[in-house]
Amino acid sequence: MIEIKNLSKNYGDKQALKNLNLTIKSGEIFGFLGHNGAGKSTTLKSLVSIIEPTSGSITVDGLDLKEHRQEVKEKIAYVPDTPDIFLQLTASEYWDLLAAAYQLPEADVAKRRHDLIELFDMGAHVDETMASFSHGMRQKSVLIGALLSDPDVWILDEPLQGLDPQAAHDLKELMKAHAAKGKTVIFSTHVLDTAQQLCDELAILKKGDLIYNGSVTDLLAQHDNQSLEEIYLGMAGRQDDGHLVDNIEGDDHE
Numbered sequence: 304m305i306e307i308k309n310l311s312k313n314y315g316d317k318q319a320l321k322n323l324n325l326t327i328k329s330g331e332i333f334g335f336l337g338h339n340g341a342g343k344s345t346t347l348k349s350l351v352s353i354i355e356p357t358s359g360s361i362t363v364d365g366l367d368l369k370e371h372r373q374e375v376k377e378k379i380a381y382v383p384d385t386p387d388i389f390l391q392l393t394a395s396e397y398w399d400l401l402a403a404a405y406q407l408p409e410a411d412v413a414k415r416r417h418d419l420i421e422l423f424d425m426g427a428h429v430d431e432t433m434a435s436f437s438h439g440m441r442q443k444s445v446l447i448g449a450l451l452s453d454p455d456v457w458i459l460d461e462p463l464q465g466l467d468p469q470a471a472h473d474l475k476e477l478m479k480a481h482a483a484k485g486k487t488v489i490f491s492t493h494v495l496d497t498a499q500q501l502c503d504e505l506a507i508l509k510k511g512d513l514i515y516n517g518s519v520t521d522l523l524a525q526h527d528n529q530s531l532e533e534i535y536l537g538m539a540g541r542q543d544d545g546h547l548v549d550n551i552e553g554d555d556h557e
């Protein structure tokens with residue numbers, strides 16, 4: 304279980320996160336939704352200690368992140384929102400580097416590495432550089448690297464971005480299977496269908512504020528016959544009755 308208490312993050316005088324309180328239970332898929340700049344990546348980066356929160360605390364399975372940083376990090380797989388990293392390395396060198404950093408014995412990791420490469424159809428590309436990859440191939444390489452150590456908690460920032468339909472399907476199945484084993488999957492997405500399909504629980508952020516936390520089922524039940532898109536836009540969206548689109552593509556401009 305992950306507990307986030309009174310978490311705030313300021314960048315200079317910009318408040319990216321305002322007093323966030325959340326409990327994320329093991330065995331569930333937890334999704335973060337929110338417009339660009341709402342604070343999703345800031346939250347996820349705080350959970351993996353990439354950024355230092357301005358205030359508040361995070362505990363993972365009862366361990367305070369500040370006091371047990373290394374121990375907690377070993378439990379976590381993190382996929383950042385951009386896969387443009389270690390571009391000079393081949394995919395194989397990148398995974399070797401991660402296995403060494405996590406001190407994973409070759410014998411333990413070999414089968415999982417092989418299986419992940421096969422699942423994401425990267426076998427023909429292991430000796431090619433990350434720089435030569437398409438966005439989706441880099442994303443697959445980063446996913447394989449993050450999941451090599453078989454950590455309990457997966458924290459995935461827009462993980463489906465750029466994946467082909469097969470890889471997206473496979474990753475969603477992996478996420479469900481991981482949660483079904485009683486482990487934790489946390490991810491952010493802008494794709495509401497994906498959120499509806501996958502999430503047990505949701506947090507919706509708006510300009511650093513938490514505006515909804517609960518199950519997708521409850522959210523849909525509270526809004527008769529509305530789609531998740533309609534509900535989401537009603538809560539987090541702009542109230543402009545469509546005139547901004549008309550300004551650009553309306554009849555007056557024909």
Ligand SMILES: Nc1ncnc2c1ncn2[C@@H]1O[C@H](COP(=O)(O)OP(=O)(O)OP(=O)(O)O)[C@@H](O)[C@H]1O
Pocket residue numbers: 314317318319337338339340341342343344345346384
């Ligand atoms: N390193 C930084 N320096 C200054 N401001 C930052 C920094 N990182 C994020 N911010 C600001 O913090 C706010 C939240 O950003 P964050 O990246 O968490 O949003 P997000 O919800 O992940 O957005 P997106 O959907 O576009 O990825 C934004 O206003 C952003 O400009």
